[in-house]
Amino acid sequence: MKMLKKYFNYGLTLVIMLATPLLYAKAESQVLATVDNLTITSDQLEMAVASSPFATQFIAMNEDDQAAIRGDLLRRMVISRLLYLEATHQGVDKNTIFIKEMNDFRLSQLYRHYMDKLRSRIQIPEEAVAAMKSQFKGNADGFAAARSAYLADRYRGLRMLTLQKLRDKYHVRIHEERLLPKSSDDTLLLEGDGIQITYGDIAPDRIDKKQINSAWLNDQLYKRAELLLIAKAAEEEEVDVSPRVKAFGDERLPALLVEQKQREWVPDDQTLKDYFRLHPEFGQIEERRHIGQLIVANRKQAESFRQRILAGESLFNLAGQYSIDPYGRSRNGDMGWIQPGRGMPQIEQALSKLADNEISGVIETPAGFHIITILERRPGSTKTFSGVRDRLLQAVISEKMNAYLQELEKRHRVVWNVIKEDTNPSTKTSASGGS
Template sequence: MKVFDRILGIVSLMMLAVLVVPGIAAGNASEILVSVGGTKVTAADLETAVRSSPFAVQFNTLGSQEQAALRGDLLKRLVALRLLRLEAAAQGVEKSPEFRSEIVEYRTSQLYRSYIQKLQEQLRIPEKDLQKMKEEYKGRADALAAAKASWLAERFKVLRLRSLQTLREKQHVVFYEDRIREGIGSDTLLMQGDKIAIRYGELVKEGEYPKLPDVEWIKEQLYQRAELLIFSQAAADDGINLDAKITAYAQERLPALFVEKLEQQWVPNDETMKKYLQNNPELAHIPARWHVGQLVTSSYAQAVALKKRIEQGESLFTLAGRYSIDPYGRAHNGDMGWFREGEGNPKIELRLKNMADGGLSDIVQTPQGYHLVTVLERRPGKTRNYAAMKDKIRQSIIDEKLAAYLAKLQQKYPVDWKVLANNTTKDLKGE
C-alpha cells in the first residue's frame, strides 16, 4: 500500500474527498461498503487499508469512535483511488510503454530481493562462534547484537560475490567496457548474457549529459545494473512466482502514474504557477498571530467596573480567573493562547491589530458577551515571494484541479454508498 500512501500525500485526497461519511465499524470481510462504477469496495479492502496505513500501529489504542472515523476517512480515500484507477484504465495508461517498463522494473527488483534473501538465509553463525560471542559480550545485549550483525555482514559479502561470479559464468555474461567512449549510442550493447542484456541508454538517458560522463562512473552503473539482472534472472530460473505481488503493485501504481500525468498537464511550467499566484495572492500571505489575554463578562456595567480595576493596577488574568464567563478563559486565568488572523471575531481582531502589546482594549461587545483583551506578544504577518511559494502554489493547483476532476469522474463512474443509504446522492465535493 505504499503507492496508496504516496498518492494521498501528493494530492491531499483527504482534503478533497470531503463527503461526510459517518463512522464505520469493522464488519464482515465480504460486506460491500460502496460500489464505484460497478466495482466493489468491501470491508476486507478497508481493513487492508487500515493495516497498511501509517497509523496502523496506534489503531488498536484508539477508542471505538476514533477507529470508526478513521475507517470512514480511509473509505473515502479508497473510493477516490478507485475512480482514478478506472479512468486510468479507460485511457489506456496500463498499456503505455512507461507503465509496462515500470512493471518490468518492479518485477526485476522483487526477484532480486528474493534471491538476496535466499542467500541471507543460508548464513548461520556456528554454535561455537555464537557461544564465544555470548561469553565475550555477556551482559551487553547491544554489543552482542552488533557483533552478530558484523559477522553476518562480512560472510554475506563473500557469499554474494562468490554467487555473483558463479551465476555470471552460468548465464554466460560478457561485458563490453571498451565500447564506453565518445560517440556511444543509446542502443550500444554493454553487457549480454543468455537472457539478459544492458544497453548504454539504460544507464544514461539520451540528452541527459552534454558530453560523455566519467567512464568509471558509467562502469559502476553498469556493474550495479548487471548484478541486479543476474540475481533476478537466477530467481526467475529457480521458479520464484511473484505474479500476485506484481498484480497488486500494478493496481496501485496505475492511479499513481495517472495522477503524475495529470499533474504535468495541470502544472506544466512556472508561468502557470505565477499566474495562479496573481489570481490568488492570499496564498503568499502569512497571517499575523497574537498571544491573547481575555476577560469576558455578561454585562456592560461589570465590564466597565473590571476595566477600571485593571487600569488601577489589578491583573486582568487574576480577574479573568474569578469573573470571566468564558469557561476556557476562566479555567486558564484569561490566557487564551495564540490566535491566527482571520480565525477570530472581526471586532476583536481589529483591536488586536491596533493596540500596543501589554495594553488594554476598550470594551468589545460580541454575541458571547463584553470583552476586555490584551496582547501578550505578537508575530506580524508577512508576504512570501514566489520562490518560497512554489511548492505550495503547485499543491494548491493540484488540489483544486483534482477536486473538480474527481467530481466529474463520479458522474462517469457512479458511486453508490451501501454503507450509508441516506447519503448516496452526495458526491466527493459534499454536494
C-alpha cells in the first residue's frame, strides 16, 4: 500500500485508535508510528493537540471530530519526520543557510533569556505605587497604564546602562567611517573581545538594495551589536538554550527542504503558465450565491415555518431562534456566499431551480429539513494568469509534493501501530502496518 493512501485514507483504523484517548491515560505512552528509527508516541500526539489552534475547543468536540483532528495531526507528524530524515540524508543540516538560521535563533534565545532576567529585576517602589493608586483611584486601566509606563521607562534606562557596561567589558570598537552602502561583505564594522560584525552580516544579498542607506546600515549595526553583546553575556552566565535550539532545528530542517524543492519544482513563472495552459479551469470563477437557510428537526415544523415565511415573517429571524444548525443559528440563517456544487445534492438540486428571493419548498437531507432562499448572485467570470497565480502555485506544489512523498516512502520505512478497541478490558490488540 502506498504511503499517501495511508495518510489520506487511513480513516477507520485511525478513528478506532484516536477516538479513545482514555487508553493513553490508563497506560504508558504508546508508539503510534515509526519512520525509520524515529518514533511518534501518543504523548507527543497529545502535546501536538494541546498546542494546536483547536486546543481550546477540543474537549467540547464530539469523538469523531476529536479523532479527525488527532488523525490529521498524526499524519502531519509522520510527514514531518519523513522530510526531516530526507533533509539530513541530503545534508541540508550542513547548508550555510541552515547553519546561519540556527546560530541566529540561538543568539535570539540567549538575548531573550538575558533581557527577561534583566526586566525581572525592576521593582516599583512602594511610594511610587501609592502615588499611582492615588492618582488613578477607581481607574484600573489608568493605573495599569501608569505602571507599565514606569516599568518600560526603567527598563530602557537599565538596558542602555547594561549595554554600555558590556561594550566597555568587551572593548568594543565601532568603525562608523566604513559604514557605506557599497562596502564589500568582508568590511569589518565592529570588533571586540570575541565579537565582530562585517558588512555582510547586516546587509546580506537577499536585502533589497533600495532600502540600504547610511541610516539603515547604522540602525542594523547597532541592533546586531546589541544582540551579540547580550548573547555573549548570557553565554558567560552559562545560560542553556540548547533544548529550544534543537526543537527549532527539528522544525526548520523539513521546512528548508520543502523550500528547496519548491524552487526546483517552480523555478519561474513560465512553469506556472505552462500548467495554466493545461488546466484553464483554474481561471474559471463559478457563479456564487448568497444563501439564507433555516433547518429544523421534522417536516411538520418545517412546513409550519414555511407558511409563516410566505405570510411575511423573516426566515432570518426564525433561523436565529429555531435553526438546529449552530452555525446557521449564530448567523441568523445567513450562510454567506457559496459556489455551486459545495452543498448536499438535495440542496444543490433545489438551488438550481430557485429564483432570487424565492422561498424553497421543504428539503429533506440527513442534517434535517431545510428551507432555503437565494438573496443575490454573483455571475461567473474568467481570471487571467496574474489573478490565479497563487492558486496555480499551490496546485503545482501539491502535485509535486504528493509524488515526492511517494519517493520518500521508498527510502524511509513507515510503520503504523494502531491500538484497536477491545471489548475485553484486560486485553488489547495492536495492528502494525509497514509501507
